[in-house]
Amino acid sequence: MKKNDVILAAALIGIALAAFGGAALYSQLTTKEPEAVVRLDGEEKGRYPLSEDTTVEIRQEDGSYNILRVESGKARILKASCPDKVCVSHRPISRQGESLICLPNRLAVEIENGAESGIDASVLSR
Ligand SMILES: [Zn+2]
Structure with missing residues (x-):
């Protein structure tokens, strides 16, 4: 009896965690985060969410480079x-x-x- 209670509690916690994880994943998929999109010659090279501090070096074959810094929700060229x-x-x-x-x-x-939310809305209303 006592053992069953423990199993039940564990199962409930498992379900709760799964539901929480699912909700977090869902919100991640549906919420469009601001991103810094890097393009070279018009070709997309990478996307970096502004919510994550990061430093990206974009180096080209001829040796030229730009260092992109994403910090505190903003993007700038460091060097x-x-x-x-x-x-x-x-x-x-x-x-x-x-x-x-x-x-x-x-x-x-x-x-x-x-920005795509407008497009999504028009698709839905069609
Ligand atoms: Zn420059």
Whole structure:
């Protein structure tokens, strides 16, 4: 009897954890987080959520590079090989549609997030 109670409790905890995990996963799949999208020559090279602090080095075959820093929900270019350093001196970006452009390196970092919600809505209403 007592053993059964323990098993029941364990099973309930297991179910609760599974439900919690499922809900967390679901919200992760459905919530569109702001992301910094890195493109080289218009080709997507990577996506980095602004919620995660990270440093990314984008190095090209000719030796040119940009170092992207994501910190406190903002993205900026920390360092770059370009001569003008326009990208480095640009203020950090965090809002939909904002971008960091490095013309000499043909690099673009753009913020993307819930912009597709409009498209989703129109699909649903069709
Ligand atoms: Zn630059």
